[in-house]
Amino acid sequence: MSEKSGEEDPKLIIDEDWKTQVQREKEELARQAEASAEKESSSESGDPADSTAASETTDPENPASETVTSETGTGGEPTSDAPAAPPPPPPASLTLLVTSLATQAMASMGQLPGEDGQTLPTNLDYARHFIDLIGVVEEKTQGNLDDAEQRFVQETLHQMRMMFVSASQKPAS
Numbered sequence: 001m002s003e004k005s006g007e008e009d010p011k012l013i014i015d016e017d018w019k020t021q022v023q024r025e026k027e028e029l030a031r032q033a034e035a036s037a038e039k040e041s042s043s044e045s046g047d048p049a050d051s052t053a054a055s056e057t058t059d060p061e062n063p064a065s066e067t068v069t070s071e072t073g074t075g076g077e078p079t080s081d082a083p084a085a086p087p088p089p090p091p092a093s094l095t096l097l098v099t100s101l102a103t104q105a106m107a108s109m110g111q112l113p114g115e116d117g118q119t120l121p122t123n124l125d126y127a128r129h130f131i132d133l134i135g136v137v138e139e140k141t142q143g144n145l146d147d148a149e150q151r152f153v154q155e156t157l158h159q160m161r162m163m164f165v166s167a168s169q170k171p172a173s
Contacts, residue, residue: 094141094149098134098156105130105160109167124168131160 090096106112107120108127114120138153145153 094137094145095152098137098153101130101134101137102156102160105134106163109163111163111167122167124164127164127167131157131164134160 103112105127108123108130110119110122112120134153134157138157141149141153
């Protein structure tokens with residue numbers, strides 16, 4: 001039985017190491033909260049403080065990991081010299097294709113605002129081109145779509161055609 005208790009001791013030591021690690025993490029979080037509260041109170045009193053704060057944490061998944069330093073700006077957002085990675089593109093689908101073409105048609109008809117918030121210039125030739133492309137998709141997929149996809153393509157094409165008629169009747173500005 002002394003052999004069994006000798007074998008179990010390391011498990012208790014590992015457990016104690018884990019508990020010690022958790023305690024250190026709690027203490028670090030408490031220090032970070034205090035530092036954050038002090039920084040907020042000093043910025044509220046008009047004391048200009050540095051806009052970035054560095055905090056050190058240990059990876060909770062790996063207790064033996066080294067200390068990780070993260071920088072945060074005002075409001076707690078991470079700051080970095082490298083630009084954030086763009087989100088992955090959505091999965092390719094017929095709906096996405098038709099929606100992309102319809103969006104291009106709407107932009108060409110001046111129905112969508114530009115980056116600056118101003119209305120985009122109207123180009124009815126391009127609008128007609130994108131609407132015709134939706135028509136090609138409808139024609140070439142005839143009989144190969146389920147009911148919901150067929151209805152989506154038909155309704156989108158109808159809406160774009162009605163929008164085109166409306167846009168072409170407006171006086172040029």
